[in-house]
Amino acid sequence: MHTINKLEQNHFSKYFLLKEVTLPTSITSLGNSCFSECISLNNIELPSSLIEIGTYCFEYCSSLTSITLPSFISKIGKWCFFKCSSLKSINIPTTIKEIDDWYFGACSSLTSVNIPSSVSKLGNYCFYECKSLTSISIPSTIKELWNNCFNICSSLTSINIPSSISKIGIECLFECTSLIEINIDNIQFIDDEKIYINEPILVSIEIPENLKLINKRNATKQNIDEFIFSSSINELGDNCFYNHQTLTSINIPTSINKLGCNCFYGCSSLTSITIPTSVIEIGQYCFYKCKALTTINIPISVSKIRDSCFECCSSLTSINIPTSISEMGNYCFSFCSSLTSITIPTSVIELPDGCFNDCTSLLSITLQSSVSALGNYCFNKCKSLKSINIQTSVSRIGVSCFNECQSLNNIKIPTSITLFGKSCFFNCGCEEELKRNTSIPRECFEK
Template sequence: YGCFDKCSSLTSINIDNLQFISQERIFINEPVLVSIKIPDNLQIINGKNIFKKDINEFIIPSSITKLGDRCFSKCSSLKSINIPSSITKLGKCCFYECSTLTSINIPSSINELGDCCFYECLSLTSINIPSSINELGDDCFRYCESLKSINIPSSITKLGYCCFYGCTSLTSITIPSSIIEIGECCFYGCYLLKSINIPSSITSFGNCCFYECGCEEELMKNKRIPRKCFE
């Protein structure tokens, strides 16, 4: 736990012959550490490992198959990251509050985005979701205030609770006919969202899912959408 805690002059690190990073925080208060290179034989980055605000580069080797819960939580200087195709899952809160993250690739090997995966990634402007994903978790893109566009592939059947809550720059979105459920508060506070389609496949609408949404008035004309969606 905290094995590199408060190494105030450490600027970079290269770790060899390591197979597992523990569930506890190992990089916490190294004020000048900006680059981490981890070994090619590591398989899992698990738990709250990189709890570090100043990391701006992190090289993920192709041996990694999973990024665990809160893996890069609060890495507020992380601007971009390349996810290798060996990874199949992004854990809960994986990039939570990575406030300067502007872009990220999600390879088609990924089949699950954990809850709060990109919560409060304030600088993320766009993201491409591969067809391997079948569900967007709760709070997945909550408070992604710079997110202007996002593709939702036809593989997805559900938009989770507060999925796009507070995405104040989102202007339009196309919901595929594969979607059967829109979660509670899904588009809450998406003030600039002026265009959204509601396919007939949707049978479940969560409370407040369109509350204070830019196209709220237009959506109210759709008799299929319950009143609870707007209050």
């Protein structure tokens, strides 16, 4: 009598009516896709002799509710239990070293899984769309959580990431919509894309001491109430809190020296923020559309305000620009519609394009003798601006600079100005007076 040691690839694949299987004790290996798409299979007894299960072996076995893995099995292939949508629990033996890619992907009924300390890897998508999984214990033998590992685990309420893990992959906790708490002990690197997104009730996340950089960490549509930072972090990278619409305040530690581009972009509920003197660089669009931000203090350690840095901060009523600022970016305060007054320090030599564009509440501005040029659209549509004292140091007024400044009735044009941009005084309150009393070119008053 012939002894069977292995069931070959696709041996029972697509046996749609197969319900029960008992394998002989001689079996040591199940080939790739061996029971793939056996959609009626609800019970299978694996022999203790079994040491290897191939890739896709039980894929789409949608009626399989439980399975007991033999204690001496050493290898289980990728996608092994993919779409076993009725599988509720599984005990992984200590002989298994890796839970590979898509192991339990779309096992939507899986409520619990035991990961032994022998496991050192959780692969890409390994628990993807395990919508019934409420909790999981990750052993300290795991070194890295790979991409999309717990993606769409929508019932997962909390997760403890042990100190052994130094990297979290892309979208690792994407769409974990019930997640309330994440405890991270030792993360040194957060991937360039999303760690987690769209978890509407996430309460807190504690940032560990070992983390040096939060880089491009997109927290879109989050409702995280609190971020607790370690003093070891030295940079908040590009897009760090991008579009984090429920963040109301944040305490930045004194170890931070850079706020990256788009760092707080679209944080529409952010009302206050303290920037420590350790910060020397604030990236472009850093506070763009922070519509609830009423005031901000730029520390003297900062030398440049980048493009659109505070653009559309519509509740910002005042801002202190320190004497350390030597350069202001284009549209840096554009559409700050509540800003009423501002003083430009002597360190600034040029007001860039669109600097105070559409600041409709701006009543007054103090220019220093250091300013040599007023850029294009610099005070465009500043409809409340009544007067401005242009110093003799100014040699250029840009295109549409005072366009539609309808309340501007008091302005003196020094003889030092040799270049007037088109439409620079179009529909301006002082338009008729300037036409009568100066030799400013006619195109300055035309659209």
